[in-house]
Amino acid sequence: MAVKLRLRRMGKKKQPIYKLVAADSRSPRDGKFLEDIGLYNPLTKPHTIEIKEDRALYWLDKGAQPSDTVKSLLKQKGITLKRELLRKGLPEDKVQAELDDWAKLREARLISKISKKKSKKSKSQEKPETEGEQKSEVVSEEKTGKEENIEKGAAEVKGAASDGNLEKN
Numbered sequence: 001m002a003v004k005l006r007l008r009r010m011g012k013k014k015q016p017i018y019k020l021v022a023a024d025s026r027s028p029r030d031g032k033f034l035e036d037i038g039l040y041n042p043l044t045k046p047h048t049i050e051i052k053e054d055r056a057l058y059w060l061d062k063g064a065q066p067s068d069t070v071k072s073l074l075k076q077k078g079i080t081l082k083r084e085l086l087r088k089g090l091p092e093d094k095v096q097a098e099l100d101d102w103a104k105l106r107e108a109r110l111i112s113k114i115s116k117k118k119s120k121k122s123k124s125q126e127k128p129e130t131e132g133e134q135k136s137e138v139v140s141e142e143k144t145g146k147e148e149n150i151e152k153g154a155a156e157v158k159g160a161a162s163d164g165n166l167e168k169n
Contacts, residue, residue, distance in 0.1 A: 002026075003064040005056070007040060008033060017041050020051060020070060022059045035059070040073060049073050057083055078102055 002025040009030055011017035020038035027033065037059065038051035056079055060066070066074060074080045078099055085095045 003034065003059060003062065005037070005059060005064050005066040005070045007067065007069055015043060017043075020056075020073070022055075022064055025065075038073075049077055051077055051079065053077070053079055053082070057086075078106075 003022055004025045005020065005022055006029070007018040008021045008023075009016055010019055018040040019036050020040060021033040022035045022037060023031075023033035035055065037055040039048070040050075041048040051073070056074065060083060071080070081102055082095060082099060085098055090098075
């Protein structure tokens with residue numbers, strides 16, 4: 001029997017929640033499964049991942065093949081890293097130290113990514129205002145130029161009317 005670690009869809013229409021399960025590869029997506037080992041909710045910000053780490057490692061050691069999405073979720077939680085370190089034969093304290101370093105690095109990356117997004121957002125909000133101000137200055141200059149032309153034309157018409165040069169229609 002080939003065992004797969006995969007997602008089982010739950011929840012309501014348009015509001016999916018997935019259970020991470022160990023199942024026979026021949027059973028349907030939402031069908032019979034061997035064990036429930038976690039939960040994944042993609043709708044929360046940030047998405048929620050709850051995995052029973054010991055059970056996931058157990059099934060991976062027994063030869064269970066994770067689906068692509070499950071493999072990604074296991075990487076996000078650091079379970080694949082822990083498995084690799086344990087397979088190398090490192091002691092538990094060194095494995096835990098490596099995982100702590102990985103978690104700090106991951107958190108630092110997330111913080112920098114968030115700050116970059118905020119800075120891009122603030123820059124994009126500032127640019128339209130300055131461009132809008134420049135456009136309004138150009139429009140006001142054009143208006144003054146038009147107003148000057150109108151005033152000159154009106155003055156010429158008045159001058160022509162007073163001279164008697166204005167033609168009657």
